[in-house]
Amino acid sequence: MRNWLKAAAAATLAATMLTGCSFGGNDGQGEKTPTSLKVMYYDESSFYQEYGMLFSALYPEIELQVVSTQSIYQSSGDGEEVDIEKRKQEFLEKEKPDILMLEMNEYEKMAQDGKLIDLNSYITKDKFDVEGLVPGMVDYMKELGGGQLYGLPSGFSSQVLFYNKDLFDKYNIAYPTDQMSWNDVIQLARQFPVEGSKEERVYGLRVGYSGDLNQMSTMIANAEGLNYVNPTTKEMTINTAGWKNAVQTAYDALKSDALYSEDPNNGMMGGTSYEDYLLRNPFISNRLAMTIDGSWFIRELEEAKNNVKDPSKLVQNWDIVTMPVSAQMPDTSSSTYYNNIFSIAKDSTNADAAWKFISYISGEDFARVKSKVAYNNGFSIHTKYIKDEEGRNFAAFYKLKPAKQLYDYTDFDKLPTQFSMMFYNYMNEEFMAIQNDEKTIDEALETLQVKGEELLAQESMTQEEIDEMWQKQMEEEQAKMQEAAGEAAAE
CATH class of the missing domain: 3.40.190.10 (Periplasmic binding protein-like II)
Known part of the structure; x- marks a missing residue:
């Protein structure tokens, strides 16, 4: 460059x-x-x-x-x-x-x-x-x-909804349109069949990289102008009706089996060529009807067209519409x-x-x-x-x-230095408990509200303490990945 x-x-x-x-x-x-x-x-x-x-x-x-x-x-x-x-x-x-x-x-x-x-x-x-x-x-x-x-x-930058026109035509489903609400897009995704193995079946929608409950709930909440903390007043705002509705919408969508979620072992399985890497993306490999992504994804689609030897494996006919929006704020997006x-x-x-x-x-x-x-x-x-x-x-x-920003992002610097990292980990844990039906949405959000308030009351950690916490977390994540890879190899 x-x-x-x-x-x-x-x-x-x-x-x-x-x-x-x-x-x-x-x-x-x-x-x-x-x-x-x-x-x-x-x-x-x-x-x-x-x-x-x-x-x-x-x-x-x-x-x-x-x-x-x-x-x-x-x-x-x-x-x-x-x-x-x-x-x-x-x-x-x-x-x-x-x-x-x-x-x-x-x-x-x-x-x-x-x-x-x-x-x-x-x-x-x-x-x-x-x-x-x-x-x-x-x-x-x-x-x-x-x-x-x-x-x-x-x-400027933004995200949009990419969609596979051929899959919509195959199953006789109407194309998505600009400024659809999250509920409308999810209902569209649920019209696609859910039969077949994970490796071969078609999916209706992918949200974010992981596609888990945490990520999807956050995107829906952001569209509604919601945040989990008010950095100006240092108050937690996650245990609210708005958040409950966002999590419930995401939960229902995930439980419908219409949504694609990333297999944590996906990067460790299959071939190792660049072509294999590209085809792991279900939209590129013609198995996903809709996916949310940014302008950089266009480059990846072009790369696939130039590097995958068999064109029949690729999405051929795609287009885009706007990112799903809030029904109350249809002209704005938190991703623009x-x-x-x-x-x-x-x-x-x-x-x-x-x-x-x-x-x-x-x-x-x-x-x-x-x-x-x-x-x-x-x-x-x-x-x-x-x-x-x-x-x-x-x-x-x-x-x-x-979307109009509710808070000055510099106010987040006034929170304890460990807050964002630790609260994100708590969200992952609690939202995974909801996804696995180990907790109700009310129970998880109440827990997050309390844990968040405890974090806000703490003194900021030093940079050395932050680095040690990062290192420990990375080691734990690496151990989990190695364990998952061993289990996958055994199977």
Whole structure:
């Protein structure tokens, strides 16, 4: 990828020089004015690979200086609570970056605090085309900005529902459609037959990698805007009617045998070739009607087409629709996210040059070049470059807006450092007990509520203690896998 970007930058620069185009500012005499821009980003190397190399080739008169934000989020190592907001303010005061790379909740907060420059005047002056951008994106950014546009994303990511049209045709079942609810999708999955061995039968739906109760319940709960903890108030919120409904929906779906769940031994069985690896995915091997995945799965489908010798083993006719949604919020999805929002700091002395960077990164030329790099990192914000040569419904990737985030994710840093890891393990244990009919949903959620409250009352562990806990968990998981592999070999 690095070599490709270098080549693309060189080619773009050469084309610019050949056509005699002039970029950048000047002093009125045709001379370019040197400008230095400070860019707030998490890592200098990744910034240049993703953005800086192409921009610098086109605008050599603008010097980019990357100030890394990694120090903001580094643990103190002694278990003490880290005040991310305080660190961030100290960082901004010290470095004074012109361009800020923000996530959605950071963008919303800084816009509300009056720390960003409104981009509308620049857009009007330069006649920047917003019509070709992802529908609803600019309005959403204005909504977060209190009515003004203070930044533009450089891309977005989302998940969708892939479906096998041939299997739907074979069993005379209607295709899924955009904005179906979770209940509707599950009912669709249950129309497929459940007979046959696990290795050969057809399945209706796969949710996530493992497809277990924990993962599916969480995805349904997220669609409804539910979380298991309120990090701002440090209160557990898992023992609620909403969560009970989400878990019950997932439980009923799993018990119907319509859903595919990953065999933990799947990676240790069968052949060892790349073709064998690809065919282990039941959607690729034509045994799964629907699966939820991201844009990266398109690359895997293409890899299978190019590497599996017998085409009859592969899914041939597939398409996509939007991710299942909440019936109460059919236009939003918790799996849609606008990435790397670039804004201009209110006190920047180089706002014009900063806008030049943002307008290029958000513009069609950059989108055209970046569209050549598959779909591994999501999509451009220009719908013109989100298309499929075979006419598939790629609009499903951008039809849903991001769900409004209920909490600032930095508030999670205020929880004990061990909370997320340990509570996830508790969820796995309790949800597996539900799945195995060893506990009722009410019993498991009540237990999780209590265990979560106990974790929230603890002091944060030191980094050394966290590392020891990780190591112990990894050893236990490895022992379980070896035991399962031995049992599978014996059978």
